[in-house]
Amino acid sequence: MARKLIIAANWKMNKGPAETAEFIGSFLPGTEELSQKCDIVIAPPHVSIPAASSLLADSVVALSAQNVSDQDEGAFTGEVATCMLNELGVQYVILGHSERRSIYGESDEFINAKVHKSLTADLRPIFCIGETLEEREGGKLEEVLRRQVSGGLANLTAENMADVVVAYEPVWAIGTGVTATPDQAQEAHAFVRSLLQEQFGSEVAAATRIQYGGSVKPGNSAELMNREDIDGALVGGASLEAASFHELIANAVA
Numbered sequence: 001m002a003r004k005l006i007i008a009a010n011w012k013m014n015k016g017p018a019e020t021a022e023f024i025g026s027f028l029p030g031t032e033e034l035s036q037k038c039d040i041v042i043a044p045p046h047v048s049i050p051a052a053s054s055l056l057a058d059s060v061v062a063l064s065a066q067n068v069s070d071q072d073e074g075a076f077t078g079e080v081a082t083c084m085l086n087e088l089g090v091q092y093v094i095l096g097h098s099e100r101r102s103i104y105g106e107s108d109e110f111i112n113a114k115v116h117k118s119l120t121a122d123l124r125p126i127f128c129i130g131e132t133l134e135e136r137e138g139g140k141l142e143e144v145l146r147r148q149v150s151g152g153l154a155n156l157t158a159e160n161m162a163d164v165v166v167a168y169e170p171v172w173a174i175g176t177g178v179t180a181t182p183d184q185a186q187e188a189h190a191f192v193r194s195l196l197q198e199q200f201g202s203e204v205a206a207a208t209r210i211q212y213g214g215s216v217k218p219g220n221s222a223e224l225m226n227r228e229d230i231d232g233a234l235v236g237g238a239s240l241e242a243a244s245f246h247e248l249i250a251n252a253v254a
């Protein structure tokens with residue numbers, strides 16, 4: 001089954017509203033052509049979403065949040081609810097990023113609650129999974145991915161899965177400049193697809209887009225995207241500069 005590429009920029013805690021507007025101004029020209037072969041998504045910090053939302057409104061570039069609350073409203077200091085993102089035209093939300101898991105202690109169960117909350121609000125989760133170097137070297141790669149997939153995507157239907165993008169991001173490759181080789185990435189992606197097959201059946205497994213994340217750059221996006229089970233990228237560092245992110249996507253679709 002042909003799966004359209006999806007490449008998303010995860011800006012993390014970078015770019016306030018002014019820098020966001022500046023980036024979008026330089027990035028948008030040429031995106032219509034790229035979007036024929038690739039869905040393009042930008043995930044600014046929450047405070048920059050209003051600026052991004054108005055600038056992206058008539059564009060082919062979709063807007064994502066980097067996180068969302070598992071609650072609807074009320075006494076949850078510092079949290080942002082799905083309905084607030086809806087009001088700003090946000091379409092995707094990154095959930096379970098390794099920084100949320102390791103720095104803020106988010107568990108598979110908690111991430112699963114956010115996945116459900118997002119889907120109920122018509123926000124498409126970009127659901128992140130991935131092993132640490134210690135886990136990989138300790139032979140635990142498959143065990144970790146299995147736990148993250150079965151826990152984080154628990155109790156979803158096949159219909160729900162049509163709105164879920166999975167991002168495989170080996171923690172040792174995030175922000176380190178060390179990229180998984182295309183073979184290592186392909187092997188892990190094929191395994192993740194087999195987990196989706198066990199949990200949801202072969203149709204869902206064949207249709208679900210699995211992004212690779214971890215030091216993707218303009219120089220390696222093509223060789224990674226050429227592999228059978230790699231359907232896009234979640235990009236941190238190389239998405240912070242408009243020209244570099246543009247080139248990364250252009251190389252991936254070439």
Ligand code: PEP
Pocket residue numbers: 010169173174175176177213214215216234235236237238
């Ligand atoms: C990320 O934050 O999801 C990521 C993959 O970062 P980088 O591209 O900088 O490794």
